[in-house]
Amino acid sequence: MPEIAIILGSDSDLPKIKDCFSILEEFGVSFDITISSAHRTPESTREWASSARDRGVMVIIAAAGGAAHLPGVVASHTTLPVLGVPIETNIAGGLDSVLSIIQMPSGIPVAAMPAGKAGGSNAALFAVSILSVSNPDYAMKLKKYREKMAAGIGVKNEKLKSLGHAEYIKKLGEGK
Amino acid sequence: MPEIAIILGSDSDLPKIKDCFSILEEFGVSFDITISSAHRTPESTREWASSARDRGVMVIIAAAGGAAHLPGVVASHTTLPVLGVPIETNIAGGLDSVLSIIQMPSGIPVAAMPAGKAGGSNAALFAVSILSVSNPDYAMKLKKYREKMAAGIGVKNEKLKSLGHAEYIKKLGEGK
Amino acid sequence: MPEIAIILGSDSDLPKIKDCFSILEEFGVSFDITISSAHRTPESTREWASSARDRGVMVIIAAAGGAAHLPGVVASHTTLPVLGVPIETNIAGGLDSVLSIIQMPSGIPVAAMPAGKAGGSNAALFAVSILSVSNPDYAMKLKKYREKMAAGIGVKNEKLKSLGHAEYIKKLGEGK
Amino acid sequence: MPEIAIILGSDSDLPKIKDCFSILEEFGVSFDITISSAHRTPESTREWASSARDRGVMVIIAAAGGAAHLPGVVASHTTLPVLGVPIETNIAGGLDSVLSIIQMPSGIPVAAMPAGKAGGSNAALFAVSILSVSNPDYAMKLKKYREKMAAGIGVKNEKLKSLGHAEYIKKLGEGK
Amino acid sequence: MPEIAIILGSDSDLPKIKDCFSILEEFGVSFDITISSAHRTPESTREWASSARDRGVMVIIAAAGGAAHLPGVVASHTTLPVLGVPIETNIAGGLDSVLSIIQMPSGIPVAAMPAGKAGGSNAALFAVSILSVSNPDYAMKLKKYREKMAAGIGVKNEKLKSLGHAEYIKKLGEGK
Amino acid sequence: MPEIAIILGSDSDLPKIKDCFSILEEFGVSFDITISSAHRTPESTREWASSARDRGVMVIIAAAGGAAHLPGVVASHTTLPVLGVPIETNIAGGLDSVLSIIQMPSGIPVAAMPAGKAGGSNAALFAVSILSVSNPDYAMKLKKYREKMAAGIGVKNEKLKSLGHAEYIKKLGEGK
Amino acid sequence: MPEIAIILGSDSDLPKIKDCFSILEEFGVSFDITISSAHRTPESTREWASSARDRGVMVIIAAAGGAAHLPGVVASHTTLPVLGVPIETNIAGGLDSVLSIIQMPSGIPVAAMPAGKAGGSNAALFAVSILSVSNPDYAMKLKKYREKMAAGIGVKNEKLKSLGHAEYIKKLGEGK
Amino acid sequence: MPEIAIILGSDSDLPKIKDCFSILEEFGVSFDITISSAHRTPESTREWASSARDRGVMVIIAAAGGAAHLPGVVASHTTLPVLGVPIETNIAGGLDSVLSIIQMPSGIPVAAMPAGKAGGSNAALFAVSILSVSNPDYAMKLKKYREKMAAGIGVKNEKLKSLGHAEYIKKLGEGK
Secondary structure, eight states, X not given: OOSEEEEESOGXXXXXXXXHHHXXXXXXXXXXXXXOOTTTSHHHHHHHHHTTTTTTOOEEEEEEESSOOHHHHHHTTOOSOEEEEEEOOSGGGGHHHHHHHHOOOTTSOOEEOOSSTHHHHHHHHHHHHHHXXXXXXXXXXXXXXXXXXXXXXXXXXXXXHHHOHHHHHHHHHHHO | OOSEEEEESOGGGTGGGHHHHHHHHHHTOOEEEEXXXXXXXXXXXXXXXXXXXXXXXXXXXXXXXXXXXHHHHHHTTOOSOEEEEEEOOSGGXXXXXXXXXXXXXXXXXXXXXXXXXXXXXXXXXXXXHHHHTTOXXXXXXXXXXXXXXXXXXXXXXXXXXXXXXXXXXXXXXXXX | OOSEEEEESOGGGTGGGHHHHHHHHHXXXXXXXXXXXXXXXXXXXXXXXXXXXXXTOOEEEEXXXXXXXXXXXXXXXXXXXXXXXXXXXXXXXXXXXXHHHHOOOXXXXXXXXXXXXXXXXXXXXXXXXXXXXXOHHHHHHXXXXXXXXXXXXXXXHHHHHHHOHHHHHHHHHHHO | OOSEEEEESOGGGTGXXXXXXXXXXXXXXXXXXXXXXXXXXXHHHHHHHHTTTXXXXXXXXXXXXXXXXXXXXXXXXXXXXXXXXXXXXXXGGGHHHHHHHHOOOTTSOOEEOOSSTHHHHHHHHHHHHHHHTTOXXXXXXXXXXXXXXHHHHHHHHHHHHHHOHHHHHHHHHHHO | OOSEEEEESOGGGTGGGHHHHHHHHHHTOOEEXXXXXXXXXXHHHHHHHHTTTTTTOOEEEEEXXXXXXXXXXHHTTOOSOEEEEEEOOSGGGXXXXXXXXXXOOTTXXXXXXXXXXXXXXXXXXXXXXXXXXXXXXXXXXXXXXHHXXXXXXXXXXXXXXXXXXXXXXXXXHHHO | OOSEEEEESOGGGTGGGHHHHHHHHHHTOOEXXXXXXXXXXXXXXXXXXXXXXXXXXXXXXXXXXXXXXXXXXXXXXXXXOEEEEEEOOSGGGXXXXXXHXXXXXXXXXXXXXXXXXXXXXXXXXXXXXXXXXXXXXXXXXXXXXXXXXXXXXXXXXXXXXXXXXXXXXXXXXXXX | OOSEEEEESOGGGTGGGHHHHHHHHHHTOOEEEEEOOTTTSHHHXXXXXXXXXXXXXXXEEEEXXXXXXXXXXXXXXXXXXXXXXXXXXXXXXXXXXXXXXXXXXXXXXXXXXXXXXXXXXXXXXXXXXXXXXXOHHHHHHHHHHHHHHHHHHHHHHXXXXXXXXXXXXXXXXXXX | OOSEEEEESOGGGTGGGHHHHHHHHHHTOOEEEEEOOTTTXXXXXXXXXXXXXXXXXXXXXXXXXXXXXXXHHHHTTOOSOEEEEEEOOSGGGGHHHHHHHHOOOTTSOOEEOOSSTHHHHHHHHHHHHHHHTTOHHHHHHHHHHHHHHXXXXXXXXXXXXXXXXXXXXXXXXXXX
């Protein structure tokens, strides 16, 4: 019985949100992953979504690209919180996925996450923040995660001060 | 048993595509109209779409605004031709509806019609052109419709020539 | 101790999300409203956000227009779920608000709601769906809300069938 | 006498819609391909389009990029259904082709297909759906095509479940 | 035998470019106006365009909205200079007309004029500048037109200096 | 000898940035206003800009709409700080003015201010912040301006708390 | 004394419009090329532009990227026809250059050419079409150029028919 | 006590604005660089910004990508001039960063610099122009910088004239 259920419109989206998986694992959140398309497998998407609350799922993460209907279609079959992750496309600079996810009609909410690199990680973190509402353990873990993030930036500043910007940029380039 | 089945995401979309109804009536095409939302009434939308071919429907016209998922959701439940009409919104200059309808994933086609005034009329005319593939009567009617359109422009040119542009513009303004 | 805390960048945004207030009242959710700008009152915004969890707040709704930084700034000071509502502007078709809210960097999630009419109502409903994760009462109420919504569409279809589209459109116009 | 006639504005568009050809072949639909530009060879485009119905053509597929006028110009010379496929460009994120095809004026409909990878395949499938209106054999084949598509996703889910996401992503990368 | 031939896709575009007519009259340039649609009357558009040079026309001005194909279609039938004027629409902030006119393929040039108020006047002035290449009289008139424009701004500055900004703004408002 | 020199491409832009004038007056900054177009009066624009530093001007504010070249052209003739204010247009949602001002080439900087209502006021405040670098009096006045702004929001919150949101919204509406 | 004068904002734009040079050479049109920036060398740009007509120049081609002011600035100093070529950028999908060139204010026209590959060639061809107004030799050459273009497409069609699409696409790939 | 303080949302932005550092060094302006995120390290960002004037800082340069809140957040804590540099992203063609920085609300100004290559250099040059208001030495240096820039273009023109365009383009390619 996973706390978070993840659904993707295509297996090619898996690597694009892999930060989502690693962050959930880092927080010790249970989750499962299903590939199911709003359009190509509407029946299994519907069954998956409409039974999610009864399966004990607490939050749903749905990722899709193009005319990204998946988060909305999932939300139409459940009253659980649904987080929509737009997968970047080349058309209109990715606005197709972003607008298809954010502009849901009144009555059926979807929470839109960022397009691009931050989509997977922020979906994971937002899901944990929802769990933290009734689970103080997750609230504590989120607080520590942020402190670690801030500390990491502190370390970079010290390195920048000691190396100087020219050297730092050179090392960044090599690090790639 | 209508030849064309029309579905709208909201009754407020009815006046925006009313040219669709008048053109279908002008061509003598039978049609019915249903209000059903991809998100608010997913079950009735699914039943409506998946039974359409058995009800004798030949072409589906689906109109929706915002993150306009309705045409895509309908197409996921039928292999009939589905024409999607984007209803204009204020966000991103209406690009939300346009991109949500046109950018369907590979495998589940939707035919996108224009946003704005031409959406309803062109959906009706495109539906008739589909019927005309196997019905020479409709092919004949389409040909006549175009001839009438062209003749109308000819009349305007004669009027413009006799009135002059200043007078013509003045009459246009009064005509509104 | 309200379950939901709402923050707006300007009092002129109040009427634009009033559906948010009426839906929360309909669900019996406790909430309070504060006007505080990310830029004009950064100190009070920070204090408000960083103390929210200790005040017993469970979900935050933040609405702002233009370069809508408020939801992100609030999220930088709390690990509670923050829902961002873009208030429509005229520039770039409102893309400024939408993109400023949705494109948060990795690590600090904000859940973007729709721009336009559905922003306020969906923020309220999404907030309730978060509460429903640990409160079955709200899950039940959400289910009923959706059934009522679907039933309302059923009534409209019956009316449309009995009146016909021409008469229905005429009555819609008069209703306005 | 092909059932489908395909026209491209440039031979460089051929590889971009090659899925169109393979799907039509898979369905056993007869088709021919012509390169003809709306602007560079207007006379041959006009003759090709205006004689299409008499040649027995049932559906036209027209692909073009930039200010993609070809589908509209073809539609101005025939009342057959014309499917327009926008070829991606770099300008305005490809919006030039998308908007040039979708925003046809009232009276001369064009059915806009997706920009990008799905353009060719969906044009083929939509053309078959039009043929299926009067040909139950194609309706049956479309149904099977969708079942195969859905089954393929089922296989991927089983593989994902047995491999786990980390291993699956690794194999995806190698598969490329 | 007019020096300039103007073609419009619809008579509703007449008032939107009326500055074009008044400027041509002010310069004493002969012109005629024809309403003809790229899509609704392709034959008469073709005949009109392909015979233009033989009729003595020197420059063509073509105005159209939406998927504004008219300037491009006209240019495909003549090697005369064709100026395209995008008529503003509501979709994508008028980008549909702008991009449909400017993004012509290599080989068939169209000169795009501004969308909005300046479209008509600048088309007229650009047409005159083309005539001025071989007609020094028009070159002289253009020079005077610019001097008058500059002088008009000088007068406004004097008025602004004597009135002060508050009073000037007040008078501007009354002037409307 | 004004500290700030303001230049506008058209007198119709005067009312759109009038907040600029009132804020400068409130801060006791001396300024003058000139109407001069980058394109219609290039000579006087050039003279105005190239002599500005010698006239004792410290900061330039340049407002223009459409292909808003004025701020860039002014900046090409002076090394004083130039603030560019985009005047809203209807084309592309005002992106024409915004992008024409912000995307200056390397070497000739212009500081872009917001399009819309905040353009005039922020140009004034940014100009004062530049003066404040060498004038502690302006630094003090800016600090007080911000405190007043913050205090104003505090008053609104108290009113909101005492009236309740329904009553507050009602009074807002009446206030208009 | 060149017939056409070409000006570029940067030498890095030279390769992007090289089709312009080769087409002018093919037509036997005399031309010269100058690098001069609207912002970095405003004085030499002004002198170059304001003396162009006296130097015998008949048409000006101005290419620039980003906030592409060069064509407009040149047009402000001459009444010759100015063709503006937007050089593609990465920002806003190149809309910055396109809109900066096309949205000139009333009174100072610039003829916008396509962004991307067709910009250089169409500027050359449009310039020749202007020359053709008073030079029948160029009119004849333009006619032949179009016939050659059309014939080239005919050859491709024959090759496509004899090879089949699969083989043709394969050869296209190898040709690159 | 640096004259200019630079803040970046991420160390990955360092190489993207490195022209900023080299230009400041060329002008002999003192500066320091800090990495601090508006969202990940809000406390240190606030302290850094609110103490900047007391540390003797005269101008702040803030660079950030995505929903680029950093310049606005910094501006909310200081009345010093803040220059915002949008770091390019892939979403919406970089419009997310551009609009998040330019569309600041009335009262808290930020000066938006170009997205892309010119962002870093123009931020440096604009900062120097602010310093030049009270420091004639910098005014002199800016004047010389521009003269050098103009002279560089003169050299290129001579080279172009002596080599011819074909050879020049060939050498450009080799130079890369």
